[in-house]
Amino acid sequence: MIKDIINDFFKFLKKPNDVQIQCSFNYKIKFLLVLLFFELVFTFIIVIPVFSIIDSILSLKDKQINYSMTLLNSIFALVILIPFLEELIFRKILRFQGIQKKIISREKWDKIFPFLVYLFAIIFGFIHLSNYINSNAIFFILSPFIILSQLAGGFVITFIRVRLNFKWAVFYHFIWNLIFIILIPMTYSYLAKPYSDNTPNYSIVIEEKAFFKPEQEQSFKIDTLNGKIHALNIRQYSIQHVLDSIYGNKKYYVYDVLVNLDFKSKKGLGKEAFIELLQKEYDIE
Structure with missing residues (x-):
């Protein structure tokens, strides 16, 4: 099952197709866990080392801490609200249903679908450049590597949205942000000595x-x-x-x-x- 899911994901990257699978609730949970594990491995083996190299070259500058972002506010805004809005904007449209059926034929949809998948995933990645205040030329030259995590995440969530549905894509986005925005910082803060x-x-x-x-x-x-x-x-x-x-x-x-x-x-x-x-x-x- 793990191999099948990963193989299907890479086939999707090579040629995105609008095909939803029919499966049980338990399979959907396993589907998400496989992709979560895959993305975590990719993050720690590829993304973090690349990011560290870029930071040593460029010195990435993030925005100053917002004191209104308490734990509860962070959970609401960064784990629930913003991921939901991002999925609504960048992934909701990526199925041949609803208004899409009324304005375009299935044949034309299948032709433009790969373009839409890559377009929305790339835009999703690049909007995260706003997390930084750098503005020099090298920052923009290296920008695809700076947002490598968001680009990878964008394709993974798109795959989930297409193969399962919108709700599961949102749920995966919730879980990812919960891990990296809430759980990891809290764990580090708890374990780190002053x-x-x-x-x-x-x-x-x-x-x-x-x-x-x-x-x-x-x-x-x-x-x-x-x-x-x-x-x-x-x-x-x-x-x-x-x-x-x-x-x-x-x-x-x-x-x-x-x-x-x-x-x-x-x-x-x-x-x-x-x-x-x-x-x-x-x-x-």
Whole structure:
């Protein structure tokens, strides 16, 4: 069964055809699990290494953290609402049914169907470039590799939408986003130990958080004297926000994460020394 599903998927990529399979509920679950496993393997073996290479060349810049994206808001917006809307826009049309039957013949539909599959999958991938704020030429040259995950996902979900139906495509999209947007960040945040560094001159502890918690305090306290930082007590602010507040807007860039940060120094650290301290833990440009 696994081999049959994967073979059918590659045949679909080679020549997309609008053919729905009739199968049991249990088979549909297995169908999704096979494709989920396949895409996970592809992601970890191909996508992540490629993305890492591109990031080392280009230094991809994502948008600053939105503090309104709590766990519940993230689940609603990023796991449920946006995937549903994306499927509605990019995959709902990809079956010969409804209005399609009224405006085009089956013969013509079969001719344009492969073009539609590739068109919507590619557009779906490229809209995810908006996740980044890069705007230089090399960014756009490398863009197909930057959105490799979304391109692959777009074809997998299209295959599910055609072979099963729209609801199963939406469900798969829900599951994928739940894994990568909610479960993996939460697991990493839970397992990761806070970064700490203690010397005779200073002490610093940085704890990364997966999501903003509105029930907890958000605060930014800084103690400076004669141009030196003596203390920082930060709760639920992004590391990019910290850099912008201390050094000026967009002077430095870092891959953004939500942090709790405690820093103390009796003698104080100059701003250049403090940025060097943060660079022990973060890639800051």
